[in-house]
Amino acid sequence: MxxxxxxxxSIDKGIENVGIMDHTRRDLRQPADLTEGFLARxxxxxxxxxxxxxxxxxxxxxxxxxRFTPVVIYGERAAAMDWRVMPRNLSWDAVQHICDKYxxxxxxxxxxxxxxxxxxxxxSRKKDGDEKPAKIELKLTIAVESTWKIYVPDSRxxxxxxxxxxxxxxxxxxxxxxxxxxxxxxxxxALNQAGFYSGLRYGERxxxxxxxxTRTYYSKGCPEFDTARRYVKSxxxxxxxxxxxxxxxxxxxxxxxxxxxxxxxxxxxRNRLEQAVQLAQEAYTRFGNRKAYxxxxxxxxxxxxxxxxxxxxx
Numbered sequence: 001m002x003x004x005x006x007x008x009x010s011i012d013k014g015i016e017n018v019g020i021m022d023h024t025r026r027d028l029r030q031p032a033d034l035t036e037g038f039l040a041r042x043x044x045x046x047x048x049x050x051x052x053x054x055x056x057x058x059x060x061x062x063x064x065x066x067r068f069t070p071v072v073i074y075g076e077r078a079a080a081m082d083w084r085v086m087p088r089n090l091s092w093d094a095v096q097h098i099c100d101k102y103x104x105x106x107x108x109x110x111x112x113x114x115x116x117x118x119x120x121x122x123x124s125r126k127k128d129g130d131e132k133p134a135k136i137e138l139k140l141t142i143a144v145e146s147t148w149k150i151y152v153p154d155s156r157x158x159x160x161x162x163x164x165x166x167x168x169x170x171x172x173x174x175x176x177x178x179x180x181x182x183x184x185x186x187x188x189x190a191l192n193q194a195g196f197y198s199g200l201r202y203g204e205r206x207x208x209x210x211x212x213x214t215r216t217y218y219s220k221g222c223p224e225f226d227t228a229r230r231y232v233k234s235x236x237x238x239x240x241x242x243x244x245x246x247x248x249x250x251x252x253x254x255x256x257x258x259x260x261x262x263x264x265x266x267x268x269x270r271n272r273l274e275q276a277v278q279l280a281q282e283a284y285t286r287f288g289n290r291k292a293y294x295x296x297x298x299x300x301x302x303x304x305x306x307x308x309x310x311x312x313x314x
Contacts, residue, residue: 001269003213006308007067008205009160013314015105015152018062019098020055021073023090024048024113046188050195051113054146057196058108061203067313068207071102095151105152106159108206112147115191121177138180140187141169142194148202164202168194208312217265218258222247225255228262241266257287264295273303 024047055072062070076098095107122137144167150160170190172183185193203209219229224243231240244266247259264279277299283292 001213001215002210003302004066004208004309005211006305006312007207007209010308010312011067011106011150011159011206012152013312016067017069017071017103017105018150019071019073019102019104019107020058020062021076021098021107021109022051022055022113023109023111024051046191047113047115049188050115050144050191051110051146053192053195054110054113054144054199057199057201058203059199060196061200061209062207065203065207065209070108071104073098073102090151092151092153092156096153099153105154107151107153109149109151110146111149112145112163113195114145115194116143117141117187117191118143135173135175136177136180137171137173138177138184139169139171140184140190141167142190143167144194144198146195146198146202150206160206162202162205164198164205166194166198166201168197208309215265215268217262221258222252222255225258225262237266237270253287257283257289257292260287261289261292261295264292264299268299268302273299273306277303 052074059070059072062068089111090107090109098104098107118141120139120141122139143165145163145165147163148160149158151157152159168190170184172180174180174183184190217232219225219232224247228240228243231237231243241263244259244262248256248263250256260279260283264276264283267273267276267279277296280292280296280299283289284296
């Protein structure tokens with residue numbers, strides 16, 4: 001089932017329209033630093049493109065969430081911005097200028113983006129008399145480091161400043177290194193994917209997001225369970241619950257505990273979390289169903305998350 005979970009960071013409800021901007025770019029028209037050379041210059045260009053993918057990843061997460069309306073801002077050159085100086089903190093005049101221009105409540109800024117690429121090789125050698133060729137295994141890892149700040153012009157506060165580190169990897173194998181390399185993504189593509197993924201993950205920090213939860217229930221053990229399973233598949237929860245209540249009132253304590261567990265499961269599916277906790281607790285304390293204890297704890301955590309979610313959303 002799809003469940004909306006709260007963000008790690010609670011942001012004022014009045015902040016809805018947000019801008020997303022890259023403030024990491026360097027002036028590539030300047031001469032390359034002789035100590036870094038052209039390879040480092042190429043890395044700067046690659047990181048600039050990946051930083052743009054990072055913005056798109058964040059925008060996608062925010063678009064999926066009911067919390068924010070995001071606007072990705074490209075090529076903005078506001079007053080008081082010096083792109084060649086580190087650190088490049090935005091002045092409040094610059095923040096106010098951008099927010100007024102795009103009608104924003106807050107500005108989410110990617111302040112820093114850096115990446116590292118590591119290619120690891122592992123091979124298996126031929127054994128004496130073995131006609132099978134050696135196998136080359138490659139693992140490409142992209143490590144990404146991004147720093148975000150959220151500027152609120154009305155209160156002149158930075159409400160979140162977070163450095164996020166993550167990595168994404170790909171594996172491939174082949175008879176030769178060349179064959180294995182062909183099965184890996186291009187390094188530029190891999191870097192862009194890693195940047196996009198990093199933006200997605202930061203979005204989960206600041207916006208409520210939808211996740212998929214998997215639940216199990218008892219569908220075997222007696223004829224009533226088998227019939228109730230068909231009702232569940234057809235979406236007739238009331239008919240399934242009636243069968244489970246009949247089993248819970250019976251003489252078989254083990255089946256009664258399983259039926260009570262199923263009733264808790266049904267209550268959660270129908271978003272009756274308090275009732276689900278009570279039913280799971282009864283399944284454990286009255287009938288000794290062990291799975292109901294861990295399920296009860298999961299439901300209690302969901303209730304706490306629901307309260308946090310209500311604080312973050314109208």
